[in-house]
Amino acid sequence: MKSIWSESYDIKDRGALNNSKEVEVLIIGGGIAGLLTAYMLKEKGVEAIVIDRGKVLKGNTINTTAKITIQHNIIYDKLIKEFGEENAKKYADANKLALENYEEIIKKNNIDCEFEKEDAYVYSLDDPKKIIKEYEAAMKLGIDAELVDKTELPFExxxxxxxxxxxxxxxxxxxxxxxxxxxxxxxxxxxxxxxNTVITDKGEIKAKHIVVATHFPIINVPGFYFLRMHQEREYVIALKNAQILNGMYIDEKDGGYSFRRYKDYLILGGAGGRTGDNEAGGSYDKLRNFAKKHYENSTEEYHWSAQDCITSDGIPFIGYYSKEMPNVYVATGFNKWGMTSSMVSAIIISGLITGKEYDFNEIFSPTRFDFTASIKNLAVDGFETTYNFIAEKVRLPLSTIENVNNGEADVIIHEGKKVGIYKTENGEVHTVSNKCPHLGCELKWNNDDLSWDCPCHGSRFDYKGSLLDSPSIKELKYEEE
Incomplete structure (x- = not known):
């Protein structure tokens, strides 16, 4: 499994930290948000160090669909209703500035990255009223938008x-x-x-300012981000010999399809859901069946999946980590719109560090917490977390190692403990603890990605126990006592 962007990966290897350091700004996380923040600080003359637990850009950044757009599905009608027109405009203005920053950086430095202007569409198959309301909201906010009945999609x-x-x-x-x-x-x-100190496995780094850009924040308290977000996965295939669309498209409904072109490829995404809720698999098959129906002569060249943090009110958390940590900053909860949200993060956080604040800072502030706007989604997230803590603990596994087939996984009782078992196609057995090291939630198998996923907070591990996604900072191990 690799994304279409993997072919372009030409990032030079960097060594690990080999002694203690002292720096103005330390950025934890080498994805797009962390790198853009470091770049903007460097442009302002501020020294920054970036650390990553693996190799930079090997996380969710390399698995994006890479749409740079202020059109974030159905968002502006919701923002006006819940936060008011003024705050909705601040959200739009921040993302507009992000789009402008991309274009300015690319043109100024003559970066060959296939940057192209495209229109972005959000469509509905059966609810025109929802689309009309979003159009009307866009008009109120001064967004250049148009209501249409016809598109280039292969369906009405x-x-x-x-x-x-x-x-x-x-x-x-x-x-x-x-x-x-x-x-x-x-x-x-x-x-x-x-x-002012970050302890790593390779030494200590002292910094006046610390930026946590680890996708999902790795500090539980204060901040309590694990109570305010959940994670979702999205699946993608890249097709050749398919209709090449003008424009980028996304279905307003969860589980719908998204489309964009890249060169002579059609990038088709969708079939996603909450992390930890894909035991049966079939997400790639759903995309492939759609492609077979609508693009019958197409061939699949790449397939991949990505993960993102979903906030309770639909707005990212960007700014000070918490009131108790005035020298620590966070960028998270991008709600599947990581390109503009990462640039907004870099703008806001580099500004806070260098003494510049923007009118839109408050709408993204992690301390904004509006209980009335978030209560419904907080209740859903709370229920899901509680259910998975309790239901999995009382479920008694029925399988034994012997009746787990090759190419399959299950949870079994071994030596009186629940463990996760995966058998490769050739019968090699891999055994891990099925308890997430983050906060102890029991893991579920993901049959599409061959990983053990946490349904509570979204940590993920491969079948050998290696960490794939935060908030866990520990590997998944099974130690037979």
Whole structure:
């Protein structure tokens, strides 16, 4: 499994931290948010170090669909209703500035990253009223949008709203330039943050400012982000010999399809859901069946999946980590719109560090917490977490190692303990603990990605126990006592 952007990966290897350091700013996380923040600080003359537990850009950044757009599905009608027109406009203005920043950086530095202007559409198959309301909201906020009945999609839509002059690009080619002059330490895992010091597995780093850009924050308290977000996965295939669309498209419904072109490929996404809720698999098959029906002469060249943090009110958390940690900053909860949200993060956080604040800072502030706007989704997230803590603990596994087939996984009782078993196609057995090291939730098998996923907070591990996604900072091990 690799993304279409993997072919462009030309990021030079960096060594691990080999002694203690002292720096103005330390950024934990070498994805797009972390690298852009370091780049913008460097442009302002501020020294920053980036550390990553693995290799930079090997996480969710390389698995994006790379749409740079202020059109974030159905968002503006909701923001106006819940936060007011003024705050909704601040959200739009921040993302518009992010789009402009991309274009400015790319043109100024002549970066060859296939940056193209494209219109972005959100469509509905059966609810034109929802689309009309989003169009009306866009008009109130001064967004250049148009209501349409016809699209280039291979099926009829009830209605679509088009946001004009958005963009897409090759993110790895762009970030290869952004990263080239930055100070980066790879294979350096942050273990603990103590005031102005980050303790890693390779030494300590003292910093006046610390930025947590680890996708899902790795500090549980204060902040309590694990109570305020959940994670979802999305599946993608890249097709050749399919209809090449003009524009980028997304279904307003959960589980619908998204589309964009890249060169002569059609990138088709969708079939996603909450992390930890894919035991049966079949997400790639859903995309392949759609492609077979609508693009019968197409061939699949790549397939991959990505994960993102979903906040309770639909707005990212960008700014000070918490009131108790005034020197620590966070960028998380991008709600599947990581390209513009990462740039907004870099703008806000580099500004806070250098003494510049923007009118839109407050709408993204992690301390904004509006209980009335978030209560419904908080209740859903709370129920899911509680259910998975309790239901899995009382479920008695029935399988034994002998009746787990090759190419399958299950939870069994071994030596009086629940463990996760995966048998490869040739019968090799891999055994791990099925308890997440983060907060102890019991893991579920993901049959599409061959991984053990946490349904509570979204940590993921491969079948050998290696960490794939935060908030866990520990590997998944099974120690037979």
């Amino acid at each position: 839509v009830a209605k679509a709203v088009k946001f004009k002059n958005q963009a897409n690009y090759n993110p790895v080619k762009f970030l290869n330039f952004i990263a080239k002059d930055l100070t980066i330490y790879e294979n350096t895992k942050a273990i603990e943050v103590k005031e």
